[in-house]
Amino acid sequence: PGDNKIIVVFVLGGPGSGKGTQCTRIVENFGFTHLSAGDLLRAEIKSGSENGTMISNMIKEGKIVPSEVTINLLQKAMLESGNDKFLIDGFPRNEENRAAFENVTKIEPEFVLFFDCPEEEMEQRLLSRNQGRDDDNIETIRKRFRVFVESSLPVVEYYDMKGKVRKVDALKPIDEVFESVKAIFAPFHT
Ligand code: UP5
Numbered sequence: 001p002g003d004n005k006i007i008v009v010f011v012l013g014g015p016g017s018g019k020g021t022q023c024t025r026i027v028e029n030f031g032f033t034h035l036s037a038g039d040l041l042r043a044e045i046k047s048g049s050e051n052g053t054m055i056s057n058m059i060k061e062g063k064i065v066p067s068e069v070t071i072n073l074l075q076k077a078m079l080e081s082g083n084d085k086f087l088i089d090g091f092p093r094n095e096e097n098r099a100a101f102e103n104v105t106k107i108e109p110e111f112v113l114f115f116d117c118p119e120e121e122m123e124q125r126l127l128s129r130n131q132g133r134d135d136d137n138i139e140t141i142r143k144r145f146r147v148f149v150e151s152s153l154p155v156v157e158y159y160d161m162k163g164k165v166r167k168v169d170a171l172k173p174i175d176e177v178f179e180s181v182k183a184i185f186a187p188f189h190t
């Protein structure tokens, strides 16, 4: 911190592990801008863009949207924010997302915040969330879990090999999870 460098933290973890919930708390305490790739994609559907139908169909199937779509949305949001510290939540979700983001932006993440949570707990959380998300039904939830294990966990492993993963036990209550998160973000205190 201190110079003009852009700081990116990737926030990863299974569906319902608490990424969005904890990002909100981090923003309140550490001056980051929160960019949820899923929220940006859902906003793109609502805006009536030409990609909307394709994105909507992929989200309903728990599939990963082509990286150029997601990266465009992320880059636009980064520019519009005027900030230089970002929490990128729910991205990169596969090896192709990761490589494309690096190639296009030339940005390497500072670290990866990884929320570790058992599937049974995540399933309960998603089924009781009631925010009307098209993908919060048991069929789509099972597909999301599969894609997470097969495509997204390898990205976490890639960064773990580089010593960049900060793993948090996400099974605990929200306040206790945030205590662990706070310790990791202490160097960014403003
Ligand atoms: N909750 C949170 N923390 C809790 C705790 N410690 N104890 C008890 N309850 C807790 O939390 C989920 C629910 O659990 C909430 O009700 C919360 O109160 C409670 P939340 O913080 O929303 O969890 P989060 O990890 O953000 O769950 P989310 O469902 O958003 O994760 P996903 O990764 O599934 O969803 P995302 O929006 O990132 O992606 C959705 C879809 O978009 C993907 O499946 C994919 O199709 C597409 N997508 C792409 O294609 N590319 C991308 O780059 C990103 C998304």
Ligand code: MG
Residues within 6 Å of the ligand: 019, 020, 036, 038, 090
């Ligand atoms: Mg989320």
